[in-house]
Amino acid sequence: MDRDIRIRAVGRQQRDLLIEMYERFEPLGAALGLPPRGKEPRREWIEVALSQEMNLGAWSPAGAAVGHCFLVADQEASAELAVFVRQEFRRRGVATALVKTMLERGCTSGLRRIWALTGSENHASLRLLDRCGFRPISAGSCGAEEFELHLPGA
Numbered sequence: 001m002d003r004d005i006r007i008r009a010v011g012r013q014q015r016d017l018l019i020e021m022y023e024r025f026e027p028l029g030a031a032l033g034l035p036p037r038g039k040e041p042r043r044e045w046i047e048v049a050l051s052q053e054m055n056l057g058a059w060s061p062a063g064a065a066v067g068h069c070f071l072v073a074d075q076e077a078s079a080e081l082a083v084f085v086r087q088e089f090r091r092r093g094v095a096t097a098l099v100k101t102m103l104e105r106g107c108t109s110g111l112r113r114i115w116a117l118t119g120s121e122n123h124a125s126l127r128l129l130d131r132c133g134f135r136p137i138s139a140g141s142c143g144a145e146e147f148e149l150h151l152p153g154a
């Protein structure tokens with residue numbers, strides 16, 4: 001990843017910067033409907049993301065959000081992963097850095113399983129998950145596939 005991109009926790013103070021990132025995000029809706037295409041549903045989705053305990057951002061030297069990764073807790077010690085990188089910053093290792101940092105933090109916070117749902121045609125996401133150690137567990141409905149990774153200690 002570019003050395004000038006920084007991975008840092010994201011909180012409500014950075015909400016407007018995240019909104020700005022997703023306003024410019026392309027293509028909207030391509031990752032199983034995410035990020036939502038409509039402005040209001042998108043803002044609500046960002047609020048839900050920020051209400052989760054685990055949020056990370058990738059930041060440009062100018063302070064713009066160029067990537068966002070968060071975990072949505074479901075069952076005990078288990079959470080769903082979501083990751084988004086602004087189109088101009090793709091294929092530079094930003095998502096890999098976000099996911100690997102998130103896995104370390106998830107492990108430290110006691111998570112034992114992280115899973116992700118992605119479209120079976122989403123080659124970038126499939127490659128990313130594979131490179132980060134996720135393995136397929138099922139083909140879901142409507143061309144979606146589920147992947148999981150067990151963290152040490154399970």
Ligand SMILES: CC(C)(COP(=O)(O)OP(=O)(O)OC[C@H]1O[C@@H](n2cnc3c(N)ncnc32)[C@H](O)[C@@H]1OP(=O)(O)O)[C@@H](O)C(=O)NCCC(=O)NCCS
Nearest residue numbers: 031083084085090091092093094095096123124125127128
């Ligand atoms: C998926 C996504 C997060 C990847 O972000 P990124 O920063 O470009 O990913 P990285 O640069 O870390 O690349 C990770 C791996 O995927 C590969 N990759 C990235 N884009 C690719 C593409 N379009 N086609 C094939 N492989 C691709 C990279 O080469 C790399 O593999 P390598 O280490 O073997 O070279 C980004 O494309 C995105 O935001 N997509 C829309 C949202 C989405 O689909 N999110 C995932 C589901 S929640």
